[in-house]
Amino acid sequence: MQPTIPEEYLPDESAAPDYVYTTPEVHYPKHVNVADELVDRHVREGRGDNVAIYFEDEEITYADLQERVNRMGNALRDLGIEAGDRVVVRFPNRPEAVVTCLAVQKIGGVALPSMKLLRAKELDYIINNAEAKAVVVYDDLVDEIDKALPDLETVENVIVAERNDVDHDHHSYDELVEAADSELEAYETERDDLALMLYTSGTTGRPKGAIHTHRQILATADTYARYCLEPTEDDVFGGNPPLPFAYGYGDLVTFPLRFGASTSLVEDASPADLLEAIENHGITVLCSIPTAFNQILSQHPDGPEEYDVSSLRVGMSAGEPLTPNTFENFEEAYGIDLLDGIGTTEMLHIFISHRHDDEEIDPTATGFPVPGYEAKIIDPDTGEELERGESGLLAVRGPTGIEYWDRPEKQADAVEDGWSIPGDIFVMREDGRLEYKSRRDDLIISSGYNIPGPEVEAVVEEHEAVSEVAVVGSPHEERGEIVKAFVVLEEGHEGSDDLVDEIQNHVKNTLAPYKYPRDVEFCQSLPRTETGKIRRTELRDQEREKTAEAQ
Structure with missing residues (x-):
């Protein structure tokens, strides 16, 4: 176990989910580091000149990204960050966020991306609960950190990326990076060491910290992305999900970098910004939520004529149910299928979806279990598996599962006989497709x-x-x-x-x-x-x- 992670904060073995590894790609060696796999491997294998990140007019190659990650990793080490330490990363969708998360992971730490709209009181709870040692923050977002700082019990350093001339009295991101060494060997993390913490939105109580390992991050790419999207290094992933959103982290960091592809980052993207990015960056895989797809359609009814969107090959949708109406309207306007998917912060990414090459994608259903995952529908009271056609609670298992940081009571509720229970009501149809009904909390009894x-x-x-x-x-x-x-x-x-x-x-x-x-x-x-x-x-x-x- 990583040295600075208290064992009592991790789920008890009896309450942890059972993990299954049914696809060959998720059998990783004992020692694996996600930053090394997502960046360094591509440089070693001759893809250093490939574009890793498009941002505004900038093209950051894998070699450039490696150097930035190395410098940031060394800067964090120089400040005393050790393996297992949690580091808060607070940015809009910008390259510095990707660099910092990867740098933290490369030195064996745990990246904790933070939603940019959180206020001081919310940050206070999350940062203290995680016992984070440092905060790396965009200067436009430092004010809430400053408000929270007197109550933060474990934070020793705040690093500010100065982009908007905001006054502060913390470390300068650019100065630390420039002064740091450009060479860095990845820490010898084990596959089950923690690499990422994401806090739920807390709409029904205190936010819960969902914890994810190096193996689990890679597994989201080697199951859903590999089998349902089939990416190549020629792909460009783009969209507007925030990076601290599990969906956005996978779409815009893990998936493109796993396959030597590119990611298109747009800070605070409007529908017009997304259309411009499709044209300027050649986005092939468009990732968003149903609301944003509807906004593109309604605000830019002539979008396919106003912008060059010919690069698009498939879309991804999650976060809310994708209605058949939105699916059909977007397909008619842009000529691509939107793959609906169900995933959660706790499970890290999508575990039920159609595949991009399905002959008949049924927009009235979410899809099938992603290769590598198993799903069943259970009676919410007895836990017994229900017949096809009956609605009940979705239970899932695979290479990712629900594990909470320091929340034993929630952990016990989230796992049933080793199966993770995300809290969604589904029906498994006779053909094996899973049809979404509602969140358990959204069921109306009249x-x-x-x-x-x-x-x-x-x-x-x-x-x-x-x-x-x-x-x-x-x-x-x-x-x-x-x-x-x-x-x-x-x-x-x-x-x-x-x-x-x-x-x-x-x-x-x-x-x-x-x-x-x-x-x-x-x-x-x-x-x-x-x-x-x-x-x-x-x-x-x-x-x-x-x-x-x-x-």
């Missing part, structure tokens, strides 16, 4: 009926006047809950009683009538997390508060 909110959302979204929708359960004295839809309208449409009737009738005519939204509220926007997920918890709480006030 008059005894179980109604998955996302199923209703997908139908409401089909109406031409609807831009975005969130469906939650609203308290009701007689029915327990009723289905309520919060609807953001497309430009040029106005809310009215007639439109409510149209939406309700459309749902009644498409789904079982008891699933229709008995209440429809038109709103300007939906509350979202930094990763773009709808905060349905906030909407549910809002409805409960309204009901309580009315009583």
Whole structure:
């Protein structure tokens, strides 16, 4: 075990998931270092001149990236960072974030990317919980670190990347890197040593630290990416998921660098920024969330004519369910399939999806278990496996699994007989495809009926006047809950009683009538997390508060 990691913070063996390694690519040697595999290996094998990172007008080759990682790794060592130490990395999607995470991992430390919108109180909890020793931060984001600093118990050094002339009294990123040696041998980490910590958004309580090893990071690329995307070194991955989001870390760091391909980084990308990056950087694999794909379609209806998007070959979607409507509209406009996928911070990346070369991608289903993973549907009360066609809790096992840092009570809830339980309700169809129903928390129980909110959302979204929708359960004295839809309208449409009737009738005519939204509220926007997920918890709480006030 890495010397500075307290053993009591890791899951007890009895509560840890069982890992299975059914694909040959995930059998790694005992000693492996993810930074060496993602960067140094390509230089050793003659790909040093290949572009690793596109950022604005800059092209960073693998040889350039190796030198930057080496210098940063040596700079961190010079400040006393040791194997096992946790280092917070707080940036938008910029090269310095990738360099720093890889440098931390190369010296045997644990990178802890931080969402840029977190405030001092949230940072205080996460940094102290992880017992982080250092923070590397973009100067535009240093203010919340400064506010939190008096309460941070273990942080010894703050390093600031000066890009916007923000005053500070910490170490200078550039000065440390320039003064450091450009040669660095990778620390001899073992495959099960920790390399990455990602904290959940904490929408239902305190954030939980999900821990991932060198082997698990590589396994996400050698299962999902290798089999479902089939990348080559000619690919360019791009998109707007934040790097501290497990989905973004895989899409924009692990996957491209595993295969000697390129990543296109765009800081705070708008839909127009993404289209420009596709044209300028030749993006082939576009990674985003359903909301962003819909924004591209709605804000740039002539996008394929305004920009050169001919490089695109496939899209990836995660974070929220991808509706058939979005799938079909994007395919029609851009000529590529969007692969829906289910993954979690805890499992690190996608474990259920279609493959890019499937003859018939069914947009009404998430897909099949990714090669290397097994999935089954279990009864939430008994844990017994259900027949195909019955809805229940998804249970998964493979080369990654759910392991929390210092949260034994949550760990016990997350694993059932060695299978990880992400908390999603699915149906396994007769053909083996898995159909998403809802998060366990998003199931609406009305008059005894179980109604998955996302199923209703997908139908409401089909109406031409609807831009975005969130469906939650609203308290009701007689029915327990009723289905309520919060609807953001497309430009040029106005809310009215007639439109409510149209939406309700459309749902009644498409789904079982008891699933229709008995209440429809038109709103300007939906509350979202930094990763773009709808905060349905906030909407549910809002409805409960309204009901309580009315009583």
